[in-house]
Amino acid sequence: MSIHSPSASIPQSTDFPFQYFSSTNLLPKISSSSTWLYTALGIVASLLVLEQVNYRYKKGHLPGPKWTIPIIGKFADSLHPTLEGYQKQWDSGALSALSVFNIFIVIASSNEYTRRILNSPTYAEPCLVAAGKQILCADNWVFLAGKAHVDYRRILNTLFTRKALSLYLSSQENLSREHFKKWLDMSAKTDKPVEFMMPARDLNMRTSLRVFCGQHIPEEGVVEISDKYWLITLAMELVNFPLALPGTKVYNAVKARKAAMKWLESAARLSKIAMRGGQEPTCLLDQWVMELLDTESKGRKDFSDREMALVVLSFLFASQDAMSSGLIYAFQHFADHPDILDKVREEQLRVRGGDYNKHMTLDMLDNMPYLRAAIRESLRLKPPVTMVPYKALKPFPIADDYVVPAGSMVIPSLYPSLQDPEVFPEPTKFLPERWLDPKSLAWSKPQNFLVFGSGPHKCIGQEYTVMNMACVIGTACMLMDWEHVKTPDSFKVKMILTLFPKDGLLLKFRSRVPVV
Numbered sequence: 001m002s003i004h005s006p007s008a009s010i011p012q013s014t015d016f017p018f019q020y021f022s023s024t025n026l027l028p029k030i031s032s033s034s035t036w037l038y039t040a041l042g043i044v045a046s047l048l049v050l051e052q053v054n055y056r057y058k059k060g061h062l063p064g065p066k067w068t069i070p071i072i073g074k075f076a077d078s079l080h081p082t083l084e085g086y087q088k089q090w091d092s093g094a095l096s097a098l099s100v101f102n103i104f105i106v107i108a109s110s111n112e113y114t115r116r117i118l119n120s121p122t123y124a125e126p127c128l129v130a131a132g133k134q135i136l137c138a139d140n141w142v143f144l145a146g147k148a149h150v151d152y153r154r155i156l157n158t159l160f161t162r163k164a165l166s167l168y169l170s171s172q173e174n175l176s177r178e179h180f181k182k183w184l185d186m187s188a189k190t191d192k193p194v195e196f197m198m199p200a201r202d203l204n205m206r207t208s209l210r211v212f213c214g215q216h217i218p219e220e221g222v223v224e225i226s227d228k229y230w231l232i233t234l235a236m237e238l239v240n241f242p243l244a245l246p247g248t249k250v251y252n253a254v255k256a257r258k259a260a261m262k263w264l265e266s267a268a269r270l271s272k273i274a275m276r277g278g279q280e281p282t283c284l285l286d287q288w289v290m291e292l293l294d295t296e297s298k299g300r301k302d303f304s305d306r307e308m309a310l311v312v313l314s315f316l317f318a319s320q321d322a323m324s325s326g327l328i329y330a331f332q333h334f335a336d337h338p339d340i341l342d343k344v345r346e347e348q349l350r351v352r353g354g355d356y357n358k359h360m361t362l363d364m365l366d367n368m369p370y371l372r373a374a375i376r377e378s379l380r381l382k383p384p385v386t387m388v389p390y391k392a393l394k395p396f397p398i399a400d401d402y403v404v405p406a407g408s409m410v411i412p413s414l415y416p417s418l419q420d421p422e423v424f425p426e427p428t429k430f431l432p433e434r435w436l437d438p439k440s441l442a443w444s445k446p447q448n449f450l451v452f453g454s455g456p457h458k459c460i461g462q463e464y465t466v467m468n469m470a471c472v473i474g475t476a477c478m479l480m481d482w483e484h485v486k487t488p489d490s491f492k493v494k495m496i497l498t499l500f501p502k503d504g505l506l507l508k509f510r511s512r513v514p515v516v
């Protein structure tokens with residue numbers, strides 16, 4: 001098949017019972033009063049046949065079910081995704097196909113096809129999930145494409161320079177310490193372990209909101225956004241029930257977004273007032289407003305409160321689930337590898353000059369190669385984002401023998417590249433050492449380290465993420481011990497948009513030195 005003739009031909013012989021629909025001898029004598037019924041049945045039957053023909057035509061020779069379940073397709077699987085399920089799909093071929101609610105989906109598992117999708121902006125653009133635009137608003141900058149996206153992103157890059165990152169570091173460290181005290185108190189009160197998933201998400205949400213909005217959001221707003229944000233996470237399924245009726249996940253998520261936007265718009269307004277009034281910048285919004293006020297800096301000078309709030313919303317969306325997943329697995333990996341934790345501690349103590357309570361700076365972080373290698377390895381071993389849904393803007397000749405039909409979802413998978421034994425021998429082991437030598441095999445194939453994606457939409461928060469994880473883990477291991485209470489589900493994976501240990505990670509915390 002040529003690359004310009006999408007998919008395969010219509011099937012010649014089938015195991016689908018077309019004859020059922022055309023078999024007139026099954027029909028009773030048609031009375032005039034029931035004509036409408038048979039007409040309606042005929043139309044429905046034709047649509048169902050058309051659905052199958054269309055699916056088979058688009059699928060072509062790709063591996064995947066021969067027939068799609070009428071109307072819903074693989075909706076049931078997409079409601080309860082499992083890593084094992086995806087592994088099966090990836091193992092079925094470098095490209096494979098399925099359909100959910102008539103959305104045709106092509107999944108890429110190889111490094112080559114995955115990177116081709118991520119780096120072909122004229123053929124495909126990120127669509128997050130099918131309901132992404134409803135939830136994050138269609139006018140959110142993350143849905144821009146081409147030059148408009150590049151220009152917008154250039155401005156946002158100024159929020160993640162080294163100078164900006166060092167501004168955020170002290171809020172991160174102070175909040176981490178507050179939360180460590182809470183976790184230690186929880187452990188001190190009972191013999192039972194803490195189920196770490198929600199406390200970690202809470203630390204992360206509070207850190208993000210304070211780093212992004214500083215004190216421009218009152219505590220009441222932080223609590224409301226943190227409480228409601230979970231509804232947004234729950235709605236981020238690959239394909240949702242198509243109508244956002246009251247009670248559906250998408251409906252609840254839209255309500256949660258409206259509540260969050262009210263606080264975020266107010267924060268943008270207050271930041272502008274504070275910066276114009278000569279106050280010192282303390283957060284990402286302030287950093288942005290200072291950039292706008294700087295007569296030396298080039299680029300757009302006017303961003304409405306709504307535009308700024310939508311950017312913060314996109315950062316919250318992108319960071320909350322992925323960063324929580326990254327942190328939770330880091331706590332699990334370090335608890336399960338005390339020898340590695342010892343090495344991290346040794347390095348921490350050396351760089352902190354023997355002072356357990358010394359606060360971290362970016363310069364100190366530069367001198368912690370072992371901690372950075374361990375965090376990189378933790379993210380490789382359990383990459384929070386396993387795949388990134390994109391949409392084909394036009395027929396996309398992804399392979400010599402296959403063209404992704406326009407309008408299809410096309411999903412690059414990050415996980416298989418990060419578990420490739422050719423690049424990461426013993427891929428299921430936690431081996432920070434593989435990142436210590438710049439000439440190592442792992443470093444020799446940077447194209448395989450897809451934790452943060454690749455191409456024009458590569459994660460804008462990559463450095464911020466590593467800095468935050470290093471700050472939390474580096475400080476935690478100075479001040480606390482934590483023990484992993486293992487259960488039969490500890491090493492099984494639960495997929496809620498990102499990856500989490502199935503038992504929520506049970507930890508017991510103990511103080512090493514008083515937290516100040």
Ligand code: HEM
Nearest residue numbers: 315318319322323326385452453454457458459460461465
């Ligand atoms: C462990 C943490 C994180 C992981 C694993 C992660 C991963 C990713 C991935 C895989 C992408 C898609 C890249 C692509 O399409 O090629 C992405 C995009 C993005 N990430 Fe992250 N991310 C993390 C944290 C963050 C944080 C903390 C922020 C915000 C401060 C952030 C902001 C974004 C944004 C805005 C995009 C879209 C960029 C664009 O379309 O230009 N991420 N991230």
